[in-house]
Amino acid sequence: MDATATTYRTVIGLEVHAQLATSSKMYCRCSASYADAAPNTHVCPVCLGLPGAMPVMNRLAVETVVRTGLALNCEVASDSKMDRKNYVYPDLPKGYQISQYDLPLCGKGALTFDVGGEARTAGITRVHLEEDTGRLVHDQAADGVSSLVDLNRSGVPLMEIVGDPDLESPEEAREYLTALRQILRYIGASSGNMEEGAFRCDANISIRANDGSFIGPKVEIKNLNSFRAVERALRYEEVRQREAAANGDELFQETRGWIDTSGTTVSQRTKEQAHDYRYFPEPDLPPLRMQPADLERLRQALPELPPSRRRRFIEDLGLPDADAAVLTNERTIADIYEDVIAGNDAGFARSAANWIVNDVLGLARSRGLPQDQLPLNASQIRNLVESVEDGKLTARVAKDVLPRVEGDELPIDVAERLNLLSMNDEDSVTTAAQEAIDANPDAVADYLGGKKAAVGRLIGETMKRTGGRATPDAVRGALIAILDKMKT
Ligand SMILES: [Zn+2]
Structure with missing residues (x-):
């Protein structure tokens, strides 16, 4: 049987852990x-999990999870509670x-994302709140063999988004993650930084035969720390x-x-060894009740999300799809763009989009900016x-001026200082x-002898003499006027 043909279809579900962008931890006032x-x-x-210490809920963390739920079209629970998930590990001081177990803050929702220009929608199972563990450091102990424990991360607010x-x-899977991360960054819920571990993904994958004759067991893949790793690991596992x-x-x-260096997955544990976490309601924290007025306040405060903003840029401003996508990737960039074009017409909006997408973002990349x-x-x-x-700068000069703009100086002032203003006087x-x-x-003899194309050489020579400060049209006009006089 051909394993790669359409005999089978692949079923994937993702679980994402995102660190919340709060300044303090989940249940104490320590810096997060x-x-x-x-x-x-x-x-x-x-x-530190010392006996007798009492947790106090971080209100902003709860609100951030609810805001995430709203952005993902989830049902927000009116009643919710925290639960203890029991297990023993050196980075978990409380044990x-x-x-959250059976009453998460957010239930059923949906995420729409683009795959090759087509819109796809995947369901969200739930979004719940929890806390991060500490970290084990394996290679820095004086004896060279012991592991060290750093509890700075212990209690940092974490949300789990189950798809x-x-x-x-x-x-x-990759496009779903990209769209999810973009939403979390837009609403300020998480930095979404995968390299720093602020956005982590576990993937479940199974296959089934199209005719229903085979349903494979679910395999969970862990240790996926980049979008590329997620896609590669799933492709390996699918095959x-x-x-x-x-x-x-x-x-x-x-x-x-997932072992990134070898590009393979290896078995870590089978179902028989699965944990029993013995969940029970957290006795030191009260249950949560969502007030309708609070929910409405959070809903009103949500920013416009990327898909709607992208559509608006395309439909109202006439931007090409690709420019609209680039400009709405990051909320701050889209905000700056809207600031730039405020009060101007659609032609200016398209021109500004073109400058930002091609030149300003290019400069940002070459400078290694976030x-x-x-x-x-x-x-x-x-x-x-x-x-x-306005014709005060030629496009060529503007491109030269762009990287020389420093501090708050305006590009036109930089151009003036460098004597690069357009030559508008005839x-x-x-x-x-x-x-x-x-x-x-x-070149002149060629032109006068009937080789009209020779004027191109003269345009180039004239442009050089103006330092690119005259427009090609003005230069061509001036040359033809002189040459025509020479003819007669
Ligand atoms: Zn603390």
């Missing part, structure tokens, strides 16, 4: 930042994690399971780890586009044209 802090400096009796098994390919099924080999319900930052502010970009539209352009004609008798 841990990346740069010295080990075990952001800790207190609560997040349990405060999480329905609606995804049908590794590509879809492995199809080949096993085609060969009549047995597949197990199991957890497998993806939500631009090297120029809105007034500077508006000034750049206006100066070109005399200067005519003088440059005359110089080019005097210096290139061969």
Whole structure:
């Protein structure tokens, strides 16, 4: 049997853990930042799990999960509670994690995303609130063999977004994750930074025969720390399971780890070894009741989300799909763009989009700026586009000026300082044209002899003399006027 043909279809569901962008931890007032802090400096009796320490709920964390639920069209629970998830591990000082079991903050929802230009929708099972664990450091102990524990991350607010098994390919899984991360960044719920571990993904994948003759067991893949790893691991696992099924080999319900260097998954534990977490309601925290007025307040405060903003840029401003997608990738970039075009017409909007997408973002990339930052502010970009539209700067000069803009200086002032303003006066352009004609008798002879194309060489020579400050049309006009006089 051919394992790669359409005999089988793939079923994928993703579980995402996202760290919430709060400044303090979930149940205490310790700082939630841990990346740069010295080990075990952001800790207190609560997040150290000392006996008798009482947790206090972080209101912003609860609201952030609810806001995420609203952005994902979830049903928000009117009644919810926290539960203890019991297990023993060195990075979990309490011996349990405060999480949510049967009454999560958010239930059934949906996420719409793009795959190759087609809209796809996948269900969201639930979104719940929990806390992160500490971290084990394996290679820094003095004896060279012991592991160290850093509890700065212990108690950092975490939300788990469980997706329905609606995804049908590794590509879809990747696009789903991209769209989810974009929404979390838009609403300020999480940095979504995968490299720093603020956005982590576990993937469930199984296969089934199209004719219903075979339904494979669910395999969970862990240790996926980049979008690329998610797609590669799922592709590897899809092929492995199809080949096993085609060969009549047995597949197990199991957890497998992704090994990035070898590009393979390896079995970590089977169903028989699955944990029993003995969940029970957290006795130290009251149940949560969502007030309708609070819910309405949070709903009203949600920003416009990327798909709607993208559509608006395309339909109202006439932007090409690709430009609209790039401009709405990050909320701050879309905000700056809207600032730039405020009060201007659609033609200006398209021109500004073009400058930002091609030149300003290009400069940001070459300077290694974070993806939500631009090297120029809105007034500077508006000034750049206006100066070109008004003919004060040629497009070529504007491209040269762009990387030389520093601080709050406007591009037009930079151009003036560098003597790069457009030559709008006819005399200067005519003088440059005359110089080019005097210096290139061969080209002039060719032109006068009937080779009209020779004027191109003269245009180039004149442009050089103006330092790119005259428009090609003005230069051509000046040259033709002189040459026509020479003819007669
Ligand atoms: Zn603490």
